[in-house]
Amino acid sequence: MDLIVYGSLGPEGAERTLAHLLLETALRRELGLETVPPIARGARGKPWFPDLPDLHFNLSHSHGAAVCALHHLPVGVDVEKVRSAPKRLAAGLGDEAFFRLWTAREAAVKRAGLGVEALRRTRTPDPLCQCLEGFLPGCIVTVCPTEAGPVRTVRV
Numbered sequence: 001m002d003l004i005v006y007g008s009l010g011p012e013g014a015e016r017t018l019a020h021l022l023l024e025t026a027l028r029r030e031l032g033l034e035t036v037p038p039i040a041r042g043a044r045g046k047p048w049f050p051d052l053p054d055l056h057f058n059l060s061h062s063h064g065a066a067v068c069a070l071h072h073l074p075v076g077v078d079v080e081k082v083r084s085a086p087k088r089l090a091a092g093l094g095d096e097a098f099f100r101l102w103t104a105r106e107a108a109v110k111r112a113g114l115g116v117e118a119l120r121r122t123r124t125p126d127p128l129c130q131c132l133e134g135f136l137p138g139c140i141v142t143v144c145p146t147e148a149g150p151v152r153t154v155r156v
Contacts, residue, residue, distance in 0.1 A: 001055075003145050004030060005077060007067040007136045008156045015061035022068035023059060025156060030070060031055075044115030058110050065139045073146035076111030078103040081139050099140040104129040107144035 006022040020036075027033040037049045049055055058069045063081035085098035093101065104125030109115070111126075129144040135153050143151055 001030070001070070001072040002152050003069065003071040003075060003143065003149060004152045004154065005067055005069045005132060005135070005141070005143050006154045006156055007065070007079070007132075007141060009065050009136055009139075012064040015064055015066045018066035019059040019061045019068060022066055022156060023057060026057075026068050026070050026154070029154075042113050044113055046110065046113035058107075060106075060110075062139070065136050065141075067136070067141055069143050071145060074111050074113070075146065076107040076109065076144040077142070078106040078110065079136065079139050079141045096140065100131055100142070101125065103140050103142035104131070104144070107142045111144045111146065 006026045008018055008022060010018045024036050027036060037051045039047050040050045041047055054072055056071050056074050058075050058077045060067050060077050060079045062079050065079045065081055067077050067079045069075045069077035080099045080103050082096055082099055085095045090098045107129055108126035126144055128148055129142050130151055132141040132153055135141045
C-alpha cells in the first residue's frame with residue numbers, strides 16, 4: 001500500500017471529529033471498508049487496528065485542520081495551523097520555521113509510538129519526515145514514514 005495522507009479544513013472545535021471522518025473516508029476509498037475497525041491504543045497511546053495489524057494509521061488535528069495517514073508500515077503525521085509560535089519553545093525561530101520543526105519532531109515521535117513526553121528529548125527531526133508543501137493552506141503538514149518513498153495526498 002502506498003503512503004496516503006488525507007487532509008481537510010473545517011471549523012475550529014470540530015477538528016477531532018474531522019480527523020476521524022478522514023480515517024473513515026480513507027478506509028472506505030482506499031480499502032473498501034464500510035466501517036472503521038475497532039481501534040486499540042498502545043502503551044503510550046498510539047492507535048492501531050488489532051484486526052488489521054498490517055495497516056498503520058495516524059491522525060492529527062489543529063485549529064480546524066485535520067489529517068490522517070495510512071500505510072502498511074508505521075507512520076506518524078502532524079498538522080499545525082501557522083500562528084504565533086510559543087516564545088518559550090521557539091528559541092528565536094520564526095513562526096513558520098518553528099512549526100516546520102515542531103511537526104517533523106512530533107510526526108517522528110508519533111510514528112515510533114513514544115508519546116508526547118518524548119518531544120522534550122527529540123531535538124532534530126528524522127530525515128525521513130516530509131513536509132507536504134501547500135497541502136492544507138495556512139498549515140504545516142508533515143508525515144514521517146518508516147522508509148523513504150512517495151506520498152500521495154488527498155484533500156477532502
